[in-house]
Amino acid sequence: MDFSYTQKVEDLRRRVRGFMDQHVVPRIRQWNDEVHAGHFPVSFMEDLKAQAKAEGLWNLFLPALADDEPGTRLSNLDYAPLAEIMGRVSWASEVFNCNAPDTGNMELLHMFASPQQREQWLLPLLHGRIRSAFAMTEPDVSSSDATNITTRIRREGDEYVINGRKWFITNAAHPNCKVFIVMGKTDPDAESHRQQSMILVPSDTPGIKVERNISVLNHMSPEGHCEVTFTDVRVPVANLLGEEGSGFALAQARLGPGRIHHCMRSIGAAELALELMIERAEERKAFGKSLSQHGTIGEWIAQSRIEIDQARLLVLKTAWLIDNVGVREARKEISMIKALVPTVHTNVCDRAMQVFGAMGLSPDTPLADHWTWGRGLRFADGPDQVHLQTVARLEIRRNQAMPGAAAYLTKPERESN
Structure with missing residues (x-):
């Protein structure tokens, strides 16, 4: 398995990050002000969507599109690092027409819609009009x-x-x-x-x-x-x-890629939380030294880096499996990341909030909002316990097909009478 980013993806990472830094991040305060004042949709969203579409940063999540369907045609592995960048701002994915639940609905319609349904609903969704x-x-x-x-x-x-x-x-x-x-x-x-x-x-x-x-x-x-x-x-x-009768199968087809999209964005939110934690720990002093010099804070930074990188690698592996062997064969890994990543997301955000003190609970940072959504993701697309049960069942089945591990035991044999 090769998880390295291709030159095409590296270029897209640079472009998406540049778009975020230039057009999305400067609008965060305005988004908050307009939403809290009851103005929604926000006044600038359609302008940002038009700009992203014009720059070819549009519908990045669908690997196979028809000629009349606008998009960038990326594999799940290609899309993963781009979704991570979008996940740094909770509302940013809409700018690129990559927001849930529309992504999952577009995938369903792309796979199963009749010609009439496609014209009435899929194409307007792909163009970001509805x-x-x-x-x-x-x-x-x-x-x-x-x-x-x-x-x-x-x-x-x-x-x-x-x-x-x-x-x-x-x-x-x-x-x-x-x-x-x-x-x-x-x-x-x-x-x-x-x-x-x-x-x-x-x-x-x-x-x-x-x-x-x-x-x-x-x-x-x-x-x-x-x-x-x-x-x-x-x-x-x-x-x-x-x-009729295909609803359960359609739900499974929809939820597979959708679950990893959530995890990709969670990695981005956790990465931002770690960056904010480090900056705060470096600039803030307590008891005569910066927070980063206190042992506990340093451990939090190290633990967060380890957990994020572990989670990212498992997400990339899962994306690779979906691309190469399909959702069904990747179902164990999909459940693994769905049970793992939201907890990493909330753990890192929680540490960052603690480093920020009272400010971490306030709207002056994105941490409280990111933590809240990370906690919600432990239910979205199936609660942790269901995914853990899936992993356990598949592990047990795999183990049953292998030679018994009991052969490695060294307990003494019982004497025969």
Whole structure:
């Protein structure tokens, strides 16, 4: 396995970092001011998106695009270091049209949309003209097991009728969110993994109600992590994505790359936190010497560097595997990074916050926001415990196929009677 960056990727890293430094970072304060004043979307986002698109820094996450689909056509391994750079600013990925949940939704539509669905929804998303939401998780069941979902999608003639309640639906409060991809049960009597289907639901369809925008650890996201009800929502049969009963398989296809995208951005957030920690530790003095000269702080810096580099290497390995053997064969590594990286993310941010003292809790640094989102990622796309269970199951299966390790034991043989 070779994780070295190609010359093309090195050039893109330089260009993305340059764009961030020149156009995104100077807007951080303005973004905060406008959002806190209730102005969303922010006034400059469309200008930045147009500029990124003009510079060829657009749709960097899709490796295979049709001729009429705008993008840079990168592998997952190529995209990883670019997503890391974007992850330094929580809202930056939208500038490059690489933001969740739109990326996962575009991947789904790219793979499974009908020609009509492609024209109506995929192309506007690829051009950044609209936003979208993915409605799977529900408040009344354990959504870590997607077979539990209760939302009902019932066919009546040429229409599907949808009834259910979803929550933590990212983007549902965004004014430009024009379509939901809703997962529900079309056949509750089928085999457990064939009960679910996905359907495209325009956001202005009667019967959809955004009940509330749920705060995450008391942080409110302007695009929303919303609770949404669907009451007798009717859409044409042509809005079915894929075929009836394919919803679970579609969800797995969507979540594989999406999980590593989250991890890539987390590495960037952790890297920024470490840089801020070092700068603060060097400039701040306590008890006659800089904080970096105190043993505990030095250990935190070293631990953070080790953890970030370990996590990055595992993310790059996972990206390489997805590119070369596919999502299914990389499922253990996908679960490994999903269980590992958010904890690295929050640990490094937590240390940096401690070094900053009270300032680390304030909006004067990005650390509190980054920590909050890192903590949320321990649930997003499956909680840690589910991924750890997956890793354990696959490890046990692998071990069963190998010669027994018991041969290495040196315990004395029992005497025979």
